[in-house]
Amino acid sequence: MATALPLYFVQVERFVGRRALIADIHTWTGVVLPVPLLVLMAGPWGKRLRRDIRRCNLWTAAEIRWLRSLGREPLAEPDKFNPGQKLNSLFTAGTIAVMLATGSIMKWNRFFPLSWRTGATFDHDVLATAVFVVVMGHITVALTHRDALRSIFKGWVSESWAQRHAGGWLKEESASKGSDPPSTNQ
Amino acid sequence: MASGQPRPENVLKHFGRRIFIGMVAAGAAGIVFGARVQSVVGNTIGSGAGGLLPGGDRFRIYTITGHLPSIPSSNYRLKVTGLVERPLDLSLEDLKAMPKTTLVKDFQCVTGWRVPKVHWEGVRLSDVLAAAGVKSSAAALAFDSYDGMDTESLTLDQAQLPDVIVAYRMFDAPITDEHGGPVRLYVAPMYGYKSIKWLSAIHVVERAEPGYWEQNGYPVDAWIDGSHKNAERSIDQ
Numbered sequence: 001m002a003t004a005l006p007l008y009f010v011q012v013e014r015f016v017g018r019r020a021l022i023a024d025i026h027t028w029t030g031v032v033l034p035v036p037l038l039v040l041m042a043g044p045w046g047k048r049l050r051r052d053i054r055r056c057n058l059w060t061a062a063e064i065r066w067l068r069s070l071g072r073e074p075l076a077e078p079d080k081f082n083p084g085q086k087l088n089s090l091f092t093a094g095t096i097a098v099m100l101a102t103g104s105i106m107k108w109n110r111f112f113p114l115s116w117r118t119g120a121t122f123d124h125d126v127l128a129t130a131v132f133v134v135v136m137g138h139i140t141v142a143l144t145h146r147d148a149l150r151s152i153f154k155g156w157v158s159e160s161w162a163q164r165h166a167g168g169w170l171k172e173e174s175a176s177k178g179s180d181p182p183s184t185n186q
Numbered sequence: 187m188a189s190g191q192p193r194p195e196n197v198l199k200h201f202g203r204r205i206f207i208g209m210v211a212a213g214a215a216g217i218v219f220g221a222r223v224q225s226v227v228g229n230t231i232g233s234g235a236g237g238l239l240p241g242g243d244r245f246r247i248y249t250i251t252g253h254l255p256s257i258p259s260s261n262y263r264l265k266v267t268g269l270v271e272r273p274l275d276l277s278l279e280d281l282k283a284m285p286k287t288t289l290v291k292d293f294q295c296v297t298g299w300r301v302p303k304v305h306w307e308g309v310r311l312s313d314v315l316a317a318a319g320v321k322s323s324a325a326a327l328a329f330d331s332y333d334g335m336d337t338e339s340l341t342l343d344q345a346q347l348p349d350v351i352v353a354y355r356m357f358d359a360p361i362t363d364e365h366g367g368p369v370r371l372y373v374a375p376m377y378g379y380k381s382i383k384w385l386s387a388i389h390v391v392e393r394a395e396p397g398y399w400e401q402n403g404y405p406v407d408a409w410i411d412g413s414h415k416n417a418e419r420s421i422d423q
Binding site: 007008010013014017018019020056057058059063064086087090091093094095097098101102105106107109110113114115116117118119120121122123126127 | 200201202203205206208209210212213214216217218219220221222223224246247248249250251252253254294296297298299300364403404405410411
């Protein structure tokens with residue numbers, strides 16, 4: 001994302017220079033970006049990650065209602081990830097796929113018709129703007145929800161936090177592990 | 187019992203997959219139809235304002251060296267050398283004293299972005315060549331840039347096209363340094379990389395050599411796909 005700024009804004013490029021190098025970094029970091037995730041998903045070590053992905057895939061009707069009401073309709077038993085978090089992870093996955101495809105069309109342009117290249121540029125620009133907004137929002141929300149942020153680094157949440165924010169998940173974990181406090185999967 | 191099995195009540199399966207596939211489908215639709223959407227948007231709000239929106243019609247400023255070259259127009263010289271009767275060393279004023287050509291044409295990059303209806307002013311490349319007097323043994327041109335790295339080539343036939351110009355004005359103003367000013371080439375019927383920026387020299391030679399972008403994988407035959415190409419070729423004949 002950082003390397004996109006000098007490529008897109010000439011004011012930044014004036015300041016940074018070395019466009020060819022930055023363009024290469026931008027291309028190749030983009031290409032390898034999904035690799036660690038795919039390796040983690042594919043291997044035998046990816047069981048818990050795959051379970052989290054399945055969580056993001058499966059939605060209850062209540063979660064969809066919550067999303068449609070933009071969070072105004074209360075959610076009785078939130079899952080480990082609330083619908084907003086699920087949506088964010090899905091958006092990220094979709095973004096990686098679309099950015100990789102459109103970026104490749106621009107980079108290896110001789111294999112694609114001109115109108116596709118124009119469309120790919122259009123996609124890449126519009127989606128990049130959306131990503132910028134979402135990532136800024138993501139960071140803001142993370143910084144204002146310290147307990148959730150800490151859980152990402154430490155890998156656990158307190159039972160009282162889970163009670164408040166992920167009641168459904170707490171129930172489910174308690175049912176499967178007796179009375180052990182739940183741990184997150186990170 | 188399988189841990190992580192979602193709560194049984196009311197599970198709508200694969201809503202996530204649906205969102206993901208929807209995004210990918212929207213992306214694919216954008217690739218196929220984005221060009222049309224963009225031209226409609228551009229025509230509605232004008233390409234000036236369109237350039238401010240993401241995905242709008244705007245230039246991407248490419249440089250291949252470490253920095254943006256900046257050449258004061260008072261120091262500018264264009265050398266015409268090689269297989270010519272009279273080698274030239276032209277200042278910006280010399281170029282402006284030659285017959286002026288005005289074009290309103292799109293700038294089309296090989297990666298896909300396009301800036302429609304750019305206003306260009308300059309001298310036809312064929313007029314510059316006529317002033318130097320091309321020898322009969324010549325068949326191609328090699329161009330150099332003040333960035334010290336970029337090179338380009340055209341055949342003499344291509345150089346005779348009426349919409350291939352040595353440009354010194356763009357958008358009704360002197361060409362800025364980010365657009366390759368004070369003087370750049372503008373080859374309307376070909377992709378933008380042929381329109382070398384910060385033009386410093388034209389060498390008249392026997393054979394076209396691949397330029398910088400062509401050595402980096404872009405085709406030497408840079409005719410823009412579709413209507414442009416056909417329109418320009420009909421002028422050629």
